[in-house]
Amino acid sequence: MVQAFVRDRRSTRTRTTATDVSNYLREMSILDVQRYLRAQGYKRGNRKGSSTYHLSKANALARDVYVRKMQALVDAPDGPHVVYTDESYIHHHYKSHHQALYDPSDTMDLPSKEKHKGRRYCFVAAILDSPTLESKSTAKQPKDYHGMFDTEYYVAWFGRLLDEMDEGGITNALIVLDNAKYHKSLPKSTPTSGRRKGVLVDACRAYGIPTSGHEHKSELWGLLATHIRAHVKPIITDMAESRGHSIVFTPPHHSDLQPIEIVWAIVKGEVGRQYTDMTKFPDVKLRLEAAFANLKPSTIKGCVRSAQEKLQLLHNHLVQVDALESESSSAASGNSSDDGSDSDD
Secondary structure (H helix, E strand, C coil), X not given: CHHHHHHHHHHCCCCCCHHHHHHHHHHHHHHHHHHHHHHCCCCCCCCCCCCCCCCCHHHHHHHHHHHHHHHCCCCCCCCCCEXXXXXXXXXXXXXXXXXXXXXXXXXXXXXXXXXXXXXXXXXXXXXXXXXXXXXXXXXXXXXXHHHCCCHHHHHHHHHHHHHHHHHCCCCCXXXXXXXXXXXXXXXXXXXXXXXXXXXXXXXXXXXXXXXXXXXXXXXXXXXXXXXXXXXXXXXXXXXXXXXXCEEEECCCCXXXXXXXXXXXXXXXXXXXXCCCCCCCHHHHHHHHHHHHHCCCHHHHHXXXXXXXXXXXXXXXXXXXXXXXXHHHHXXXXXXXXXXXXXXXX
């Protein structure tokens, strides 16, 4: 190849140096690599599909604990009632017209300019999965954008949910929810790092934490933070446990394990398919409430089953990972033993 390159340049009396040969080889290498990548099916641009996350050790541990706990309940005939709860929102001009008909040859059918999303309704609800009771949605409450969720609002709503569960005979349930900040709000009396040193000293004494009172503020907060993490429960956890229920938090970045997320898609899709340019903001609320009312027990059960299938796949994957790591550890131990035997000889 180099010989032919030099010969061709000499035939035209073109001066050739080692640099020319190097540049030629580099160019040919790039072309060869490009041909190879093209033949192997590689493409440029961003890959389409869902995003993935590199989980921290803490999040991976939370995932594994959740999967182990919840997978044991799948198809358990004597399993507990499970209540899944979450919040979402829908904009005034939300529409779901991606399956609407249109004529590609109609040059007069010009798409209208998209409207701003507009105001939005926030809503919170819960669904029940039970081995003995009919699946249903409960404690639904659409709320205007200007009344966004906060700790005070959510605690009040959660109390109404617990009341409704009592009325429905739902006892000893697992209540599953995500890691939203207001889900984990601590009692107002809980000290924070921004309080005065004297307040932190008093808090240490109230919690029974030994202190001389001469520690730096950072030291006092370190003692308190450790105690709070271990012993102070979120408000809603105390509320649930006082009624005989348990709280389970879903692992971060795993919303696909929450069946109520699928319910949101169904409900919002029903509302969005009714949208026209004449839709008023109050119409959205009426349609949203109707969509919740139209949810069938079989639909909710199907959403739960879909999430459980993903849970089972993740469980199987984690089991395989554990098995592979065990095999690798055993192989490494065996090689170490063999090396030791060889050295003795």
